[in-house]
Structure formats: structure tokens, C-alpha cells
Amino acid sequence: MARKREFDIILWGATGSAGRRVAHHLARRIGNGPLKWAIGARNQVKLEAVRDALPRTGNEVAILIGDSHDRSFLDTMAARTRVVVSTVGPFALYGTELLEACVSNGTHYCDLSGEVQWMRAMIDAHQSEARETGARIVHACGHDSIPSDLGVQFLQEAAMQRHGKPCMRIATRITRMKGGFSGGTAASFVNAMELRETDPDFDALSTDPYALCPKGERQGPEGPDRMMPVSVTYDEDMKAWTNPYFMAPMNSKVVRRTNALMGYAYGRDFSYSETAMTTGGPGGWWAAMRHALFGRAFLIAMAIPATRRLLERHVLPKSGEGPSAETREAGYYELIQIGEMPDGTILKARIMGQGDPAIESTSRMLVEAALCLAEDADRISVGGGFWTPASALGSLLRDRVSEHAGLKFELL
Ligand SMILES: NC(=O)c1ccc[n+]([C@@H]2O[C@H](COP(=O)([O-])OP(=O)(O)OC[C@H]3O[C@@H](n4cnc5c(N)ncnc54)[C@H](OP(=O)(O)O)[C@@H]3O)[C@@H](O)[C@H]2O)c1
The missing domain is CATH 3.30.360 (Dihydrodipicolinate Reductase; domain 2)
Incomplete structure (x- = not known):
């Protein structure tokens, strides 16, 4: 995957219940640091309201408007960023074209899917292409699982x-x-x-x-x-x-x-x-x-x-x-x-x-998964393909969610 793209992270679905919290925590975590990011969804008015409510950090947040079934828009969007984080679900209804665009463009991707049938279908259809393009695909990055x-x-x-x-x-x-x-x-x-x-x-x-x-x-x-x-x-x-x-x-x-x-x-x-x-x-x-x-x-x-x-x-x-x-x-x-x-x-x-767990902790964990894909890209030991949180991001993500997402792991 190209190391330099216009954006590091695009959040797709920023107007939804989870998306609004993910946008908030991404803004907070990215602060005025070097990462370039954007928020996307289908409704401009709602999206502008989300952007206007974000914590002020001095880091400009771009807005992208499109539909989850518009493959050519999604292809262009996926090619502009290194990582897509999606909260547009049910993923079986609205997630397939975006995932395909990420796989084709070698764009890393994480989401909140807990939909086994859809994940199975996506793995079967796109695993070999994701290996070739280098896209790391990580589902289930919320409280599940x-x-x-x-x-x-x-x-x-x-x-x-x-x-x-x-x-x-x-x-x-x-x-x-x-x-x-x-x-x-x-x-x-x-x-x-x-x-x-x-x-x-x-x-x-x-x-x-x-x-x-x-x-x-x-x-x-x-x-x-x-x-x-x-x-x-x-x-x-x-x-x-x-x-x-x-x-x-x-x-x-x-x-x-x-x-x-x-x-x-x-x-x-x-x-x-x-x-x-x-x-x-x-x-x-x-x-x-x-x-x-x-x-x-x-x-x-x-x-x-x-x-x-x-x-x-x-x-x-x-x-x-x-x-x-x-x-x-x-x-x-x-x-x-x-x-x-x-x-x-x-x-x-x-x-x-x-x-x-449903929204607050989930959003904070998803943010850390997206940041891990973007900031730790050179430290992640696996290549392109469909992974789980532990198999792809492992202790890198564990350290992040412990430090920034309110999780604690301890031996008894
Ligand atoms: N794993 C977990 O722990 C966990 C926790 C919470 C949620 N989830 C999953 O996360 C997903 C989102 O949940 P949510 O409660 O945030 O859902 P939601 O409030 O319904 O938000 C859905 C988002 O998708 C957008 N959308 C819908 N159809 C679209 C289309 N055709 N094109 C572009 N955008 C479209 C909506 O835009 P509009 O605002 O314009 O309608 C909204 O931004 C669900 O699949 C849910 O199961 C998982």
C-alpha cells in the first residue's frame, strides 16, 4: 500500500449512534497531531453538525458525502486514505461495497461487525485479494469481540x-x-x-x-x-x-x-x-x-x-x-x-x-483499533488479509485500549 495518502483515517458513518462517539474520540485522540483524517456519511447537514460538535483541536477535519452502495465513490474514497473505520451497519446491508473498495485499494479497514454470515462471506470472497493488495481487514473491533x-x-x-x-x-x-x-x-x-x-x-x-x-x-x-x-x-x-x-x-x-x-x-x-x-x-x-x-x-x-x-x-x-x-x-x-x-x-x-459497553467503550476501542492500523502499521506483524483483533493487533492494541480506552487486564 502507498505509504503516503491524502488521509490517514476516514471514519465512515460518523452520523450514527456509534459513529458520532467514534468521531468525538478520534478528534480527541488525534488532537493537533500529524494524522490527517476525514468523516463521511450520506447526509451533509447531519455530517456538518457532527463536525461542528467535535472538540476543537486545530486539526482540520474534511467531510465526504456519499452512499454505501456507490462503488465508484467508495473506490475513490478508499484510494485517498490509509485506513477506513466503518460504523455503517448492519454491515450485511451496507458494508459490502466499502469492504470491497478497501480490499481492492490496499486500504486497511476495521469495523464493529458481529455478523457472522457476512464476515464468512467476505472472507471467502476477498481473502486472497486482500493478501495481494496488503489490506488488513479487522472485523469485530468493539465490545464484540x-x-x-x-x-x-x-x-x-x-x-x-x-x-x-x-x-x-x-x-x-x-x-x-x-x-x-x-x-x-x-x-x-x-x-x-x-x-x-x-x-x-x-x-x-x-x-x-x-x-x-x-x-x-x-x-x-x-x-x-x-x-x-x-x-x-x-x-x-x-x-x-x-x-x-x-x-x-x-x-x-x-x-x-x-x-x-x-x-x-x-x-x-x-x-x-x-x-x-x-x-x-x-x-x-x-x-x-x-x-x-x-x-x-x-x-x-x-x-x-x-x-x-x-x-x-x-x-x-x-x-x-x-x-x-x-x-x-x-x-x-x-x-x-x-x-x-x-x-x-x-x-x-x-x-x-x-x-x-454498547456505545462508549465500543467507540473508544474502535478508535484505538483504527489508530493502531494507522500509527503502528510498521509494527504489525501480519500482512494483508482478514484478521481478528488479537491475531492482527495483539498486544499493540491491548496497550492502546489499556492506556486510552478505559480497559484493564489483570491476572488474579
Ligand atoms: N460490536 C459492537 O460491540 C457494536 C456496538 C454498537 C454497534 N455495533 C454495530 O455498529 C453498527 C452501527 O450501529 P449504530 O447504532 O451506530 O447505527 P446507526 O445509529 O443506525 O448508524 C448507522 C450509520 O450508517 C449510516 N448509513 C445507513 N445507510 C447508509 C447508506 N446507504 N449510505 C451511507 N451511510 C449510511 C447512517 O447514516 P444516516 O445518519 O444518514 O442515517 C449512520 O451514519 C451496527 O451494525 C451495529 O450492530 C456494534
Whole structure:
């Protein structure tokens, strides 16, 4: 890729709920430093309002107006920058042409996609071209799946340092989480439910635990991923009850892809799971059961077209809507990861995040991923292709999100 382009970073989708926060944090982080950046979307008036509200840094921010389906505009845009960071989703609806433009032009790219079917299709269609052009493509750079993916890598590095071997099994427990939900996330969920009705491969891919792994590398010790089964289990190590976590199937697929892309650094028999956790005792069991039943009921309501339409109309946030400033600031989350060594030794890590996971923490992590692609380009050890956060950016990104995005990784 050309080292010098007009821009270092273009943020695509700056008028959306996540995009506005990404724009804010990019402005803050770039300050009046040397990086040249621009914001883009389809609506000039909205985009100018976003630019006018940015922190004043003295660094001029250009504006680009275009449509996500206009391939020739997107080609020109991708050729003008070294990195594109996109928040225009659902990505299966609005992301394909931009991703293709980035691959063709050797432009690095990161996004907030948690859409397994779309990511699989993009990998299959464009992996070899991305290798040739040198475009580094990194999906899932928000709360899904950076804390899980970088957390597992952090724990495995500790296992290697202490015991010379990786953990054979890691279980992530989401122990605390407070925050909101944005319109784009709701739209991605609705789109997945609609796809399920029309795409005969949807269920097979959703339940395949290795759906994101390279071809020929889709086997291992895991059973099928299931969306929100009503299952409550007791965690002996944590002395607490656990229930299904709705993003677990997606985060787990990303972690398994990382393992495969890193030449099975965690081992071929590595097993990974993710659940939410309550407390011990009957109160903990009942809380876990309530969450499991609510999740199952919500999923059933989303799967039925009539109730899905009602939820869309009256309950779910609309495009552009998201948590209030107070909710964003007051939000937080905590993950405990429990690793088991082949001899039964247990290692634990804690990952904590400040800010609501859906928008605030997600935006700050995405900003660091984009800055990592732009500023650390010479230190990233992998070339062009489709990567995960941990396999492409690893400790470079971990240091960045720890220093600038309110995350903390610690061994317990
Ligand atoms: N991984 C995570 O942790 C995480 C967290 C939050 C969000 N997300 C994902 O991030 C995505 C965005 O979420 P959000 O809540 O920010 O969504 P949103 O508020 O609906 O924003 C969508 C953005 O896309 C733009 N857009 C839509 N259609 C377009 C088109 N044809 N051409 C150009 N721009 C177009 C919108 O422009 P207008 O303003 O003009 O409508 C807006 O800027 C979703 O896919 C969501 O699932 C992921």
C-alpha cells in the first residue's frame, strides 16, 4: 500500500449512534497531531453538525458525502486514505461495497461487525485479494469481540510465561455489565432474524462453532453453538451460577478464529466458552434462571415476524438512537476468565471496561483499533488479509485500549 495518502483515517458513518462517539474520540485522540483524517456519511447537514460538535483541536477535519452502495465513490474514497473505520451497519446491508473498495485499494479497514454470515462471506470472497493488495481487514473491533479476544490472548501469554504451555480450556464469565443498546445493534439483530427466514445456510453457520475458521480448519473439541438455551449451570471455581450470554456464540467464533490464524497458539484441542454469571445460592440460581428465560423469550419474540415488527416499532431503539450521555458515562463491565492447564492448574484474569459497553467503550476501542492500523502499521506483524483483533493487533492494541480506552487486564 502507498505509504503516503491524502488521509490517514476516514471514519465512515460518523452520523450514527456509534459513529458520532467514534468521531468525538478520534478528534480527541488525534488532537493537533500529524494524522490527517476525514468523516463521511450520506447526509451533509447531519455530517456538518457532527463536525461542528467535535472538540476543537486545530486539526482540520474534511467531510465526504456519499452512499454505501456507490462503488465508484467508495473506490475513490478508499484510494485517498490509509485506513477506513466503518460504523455503517448492519454491515450485511451496507458494508459490502466499502469492504470491497478497501480490499481492492490496499486500504486497511476495521469495523464493529458481529455478523457472522457476512464476515464468512467476505472472507471467502476477498481473502486472497486482500493478501495481494496488503489490506488488513479487522472485523469485530468493539465490545464484540475485543475484551474476549484480547483477554484470552492475555491469559494465554501468562500461561506460556508461567508454565510453558497454553491453557487447554478457558471460560469467560461476564460478571458485571451496565449500559444501553443502540439502533444499529437492534437493526443488525432484526436483519439476522430476517436472514434466518431466507438463507438456508443461516442456522448451520450460526451453530457451527468454527464458522469463522479458515477452510479445512473447521473442526475441534467444541459442540454446536446454541443461541440462548435455557441452561443454568454452577461454576465450581467461581462458586456462582451462570446463564447464557447472547453475544457468546459470536465472541467464541472470533476467539477460535484467532487460535486458527495464529497457527494454533492455544493448541488444537483448545476449548472456549462464554456465559454471564450471577452469584451463589438460591438467589443466584433464580437470577440466572430469570435472565435465561428472558433471553429465550426475547429471542422467540424476535424470531416471529409479527412480534418482531411490534418490538421494532415500539421497543427497540431506532437508527441514530443510543444510550444517553449519563448512561454512557455511568456504564461499565467486567469479565473473569478462568483458564485450565492440562494438569488441572487454574489461572484467572480479570478484564474491566469503563463506559457503557454498547456505545462508549465500543467507540473508544474502535478508535484505538483504527489508530493502531494507522500509527503502528510498521509494527504489525501480519500482512494483508482478514484478521481478528488479537491475531492482527495483539498486544499493540491491548496497550492502546489499556492506556486510552478505559480497559484493564489483570491476572488474579
Ligand atoms: N460490536 C459492537 O460491540 C457494536 C456496538 C454498537 C454497534 N455495533 C454495530 O455498529 C453498527 C452501527 O450501529 P449504530 O447504532 O451506530 O447505527 P446507526 O445509529 O443506525 O448508524 C448507522 C450509520 O450508517 C449510516 N448509513 C445507513 N445507510 C447508509 C447508506 N446507504 N449510505 C451511507 N451511510 C449510511 C447512517 O447514516 P444516516 O445518519 O444518514 O442515517 C449512520 O451514519 C451496527 O451494525 C451495529 O450492530 C456494534
